[in-house]
Amino acid sequence: MRVTCPHCGERDRREFTYQGDALALFRPEPDAGPTVWDDYLHNRGNQPGRVRDLWYHDPCGTWVVVERDTVTHEVFGSEAAAEVAR
């Protein structure tokens, strides 16, 4: 599996650290309440197929949202997390 970095292109999977579902970028408001925070921190859609998750590209220090398939391990593309969260 090779993962794409928006700055460095397609790179070896070893250069990346997996950081979980990209929903981490969409933090609830601090006073959103325990149910919303529980959902954000713990619950996951976790369906097979196309997902967007968050990876850290160690050499260039970019947080990357990667779109890929969890059944085939195909990687479709990526964008910088900073752009997604904006």
Added chain:
Amino acid sequence: MRYSGLRVIMEGLRGNTGWTPAWRDPDPKPEYDAIIIGGGGHGLATAFYLAKNHGMTNIAVLERGYLGGGNVGRNTTIVRANYGLPGNSEFYSHSLKLWEGMEQELNYNVMHSQRGIINLFHSDGARDAAARRGNAMINQGDDAILLDRDGVRKLLPYLDFDNHRFPVYGGLYHPRGGTARHDAVAWGYARGADARGVDLIQNCAVTGIDIEDGRVVGVQTTRGAIRAKKVGMAVAGRTSQVAEMAGFRVPIESHVLQAFVTEGLKPVIDHVITFGAGHFYISQSDKGGLVFGGDLDLYASYAARGNLPTAEHVVEAAVQLMPVIGKARMLRSWGGIMDMSPDGSPIIDRTHIEGLYLNCGWCYGGFKAVPGSGYSFAHLIATDAHHAPAARYRLDRFRTGVGIMDEEATGSQHNLH
């Protein structure tokens, strides 16, 4: 049919013509008292104990493939009770006791072998942690022996004790730990459940869960609708998919864990050895193959196969710890779909839908839990009350923060446990 050594001999003399199928292959009935989704270790054990302990025999196990074709058929077969936290301690202790009586209870040879597990440590701090864990195990009533370097050397003379990065300081020895024939556990529970009248329905995928006024009333399947007032989910890495049919999300992320086996060798490794510092563990099967594994691939996956970086890392750790196996040829590798929970501990609980019960979050330790999980899940389904050893496996611990069981204290990221 009761199995025994005498019967094996008699059948041998008769050309093995007298054996009968170990379970029936029934068509689904229109209604059951309870349905278990998932014909793996946990689901079959749950059905067995529902019938045996609670007299619920009008029940069915629905399996979308064949019995025991998921994680119970593709794990590294380790059985142990070496947990440190309240909640896990009593649960796995109970489960190990059930293992020790399983073959008599099921009249089935699961080749349970209490060959002992040794968790190695490589620093003074890790020795302290091992001593603390050992004390927790002893306080729970299980067995633990803290071995020093010479103690490990007597048992495992072939290790590289003077490795520069991870010299062996000692190990925590758990003599009652060991291995079992994984498929046989599923088959034994299947046969036991079937003999008590449970319908084991294979090639029957659940496609929907019928809910009326907040109550479960049945399921839709590829073999038609089936009504039931109680439905238990025991589907491991597929939990999120089945939960979605009922309209809710669960605190589970599905990850791939790889395992490996070498060609058959003469007996060399007598125990189960774990090398936590290097993410590697190993035992030798009765056929002679070295069965070993390491860490997750660490990214979410339903592929049931991993990638080379993890395979490479595991093999490096193997050769670092025991150079003696460096020339063994790897026969095959495989991957399973792990239901990783946010604190690394499982969930056996009700859901907000009445009559729908959840059993998941076994991470990569579900095999040893099979009897305990089935026993406690059956208790919950039959009585609507938590079974004492599993009473802390509550779903709401993540929302309330009360009773989080994070053995390694790695935080609420699913893949770090």
